[in-house]
Amino acid sequence: MNTQEILEKQRKYLWPNHILYYTEPLPLDHGEGNYVWDVEGRRYLDFFGGILTTSVGHNHPRVVNAVREQVGKLIHSSTLYPNENHVLLAxxxxxxxxxxxxxxxxxxxxxxxxxxxxxxxQTFTDHREVVALRHAYSGRTSLTMSVTAHANWKLGKSFSPDIKHALNPYCYRCPLKMSYPSCGVACAQDIEDVIKTTTSGRIAAFMAEPIQGVGGFITPPPEYFKLAVDIAHHYGGVFICDEVQTGFGRTGEYWFGISHWGVEPEIMTMAKGIANGLPMGNTITVPEVAQAMTGRGLTLSTFGGNPTSTAASLATIEAIEEEAPPAAIALTGDHLRGGLERLWEKYPLIGDVRGKGLMQGIEMVTNRQTKEPAPVAVAQLFEETRARGLLIGKGGLFGNVIRISPPLTVTIEQIDEALAILDHAFGAVHETLGVN
Ligand SMILES: Cc1ncc(COP(=O)(O)O)c(C=O)c1O
Structure with missing residues (x-):
């Protein structure tokens, strides 16, 4: 099918609220390594990796072979029966x-x-309330939309009253209008204020992403998480660390983003990059939390831990270990960051560059003094980069943050190729908007 035929069926048979990138949406046909091809045969360098998911590039032979072998053996079993891949992955x-x-x-x-x-x-602590952060994105179910703190991403009417939101350590747009480091990371104190004023005084958890993903790669000051988690513990809560975007070496140096901030969660969640594109989520806990779940009611997951996704995940982790371990991501990430900072020097529409490793964000503003968000410029940059063969992502409460997150296997040459495309695309957007 060609682009128009696919788009026609999309409009007719899929819910219209599927968000599609680009003025003319882009149906993809196949991928190899860090490139994808559309159905018209055009090639793109993929710097969004299916939303930070294709950790080791498209159709990685190791993952493909592991899945092929497993589907010929046993595709599915359910969590009612133990299987080797499941326990090895755990x-x-x-x-x-x-x-x-x-x-x-x-x-x-x-x-x-x-x-x-x-x-x-909640089961472990016997408390109900959870403190999350503003600008968080946690998922599309009713409870996770309650945690999500972007009005745009909250569909439906039924949100949990047990989720409370504290101020976000968003230094570029400090909610307290202070500056780091003279602020003394005052925003962390808001967690205590929220607990004291909006909860019963005892919480089940503080829940946060080490670097907010959909929120626009918001990167906290290094002291933030230590202060936040101490407060959560003081009021009886555990720390739930959402590593859905930051996991598996994405932020460089460590396997998981939270290790940059020097705290250890009692519960960690992960998905996206875990199995290079096969569907999987995981909730890992310290033994006493897992133990508290026994004897409290029945649970299972029909597809959870299935032999095929777990085979893909094991192969993905092996490929990361061999080809793109966290120490190497710190270096490729530095190269990408250096290039983005040079673009910041050149283009006034770039207000901020932030992130870690291969998770780098560019916040676009119409004016560096007022920091007025520039979502229109972002939309134009999308078209300009697409036309030049580069896929990127976006996010942020105001839709004005470019998210750059190539597969971990990206090469220095591919980063340079992407930077050159971004340079031309920013140049074109500045010209169209008349910004000097
Ligand atoms: C930090 C974070 N948590 C949770 C989710 C939800 O994951 P999924 O879309 O796999 O349900 C996302 C998705 O973007 C995310 O970015």
């Missing part, structure tokens, strides 16, 4: 996650992993 998760995290519950998406985490925190 063991691997215990090895690569920080601190005492040890026991996993595999599901099928980040939303499900986060739901599972909140139920576990």
């Amino acid at each position: 063991e691997k998760m215990a090895e690569i996650t920080p601190g005492r995290l040890q026991q996993s519950f595999f599901t099928n998406s980040g939303s499900e992993a986060n739901e599972t985490a909140i139920v576990a925190a």
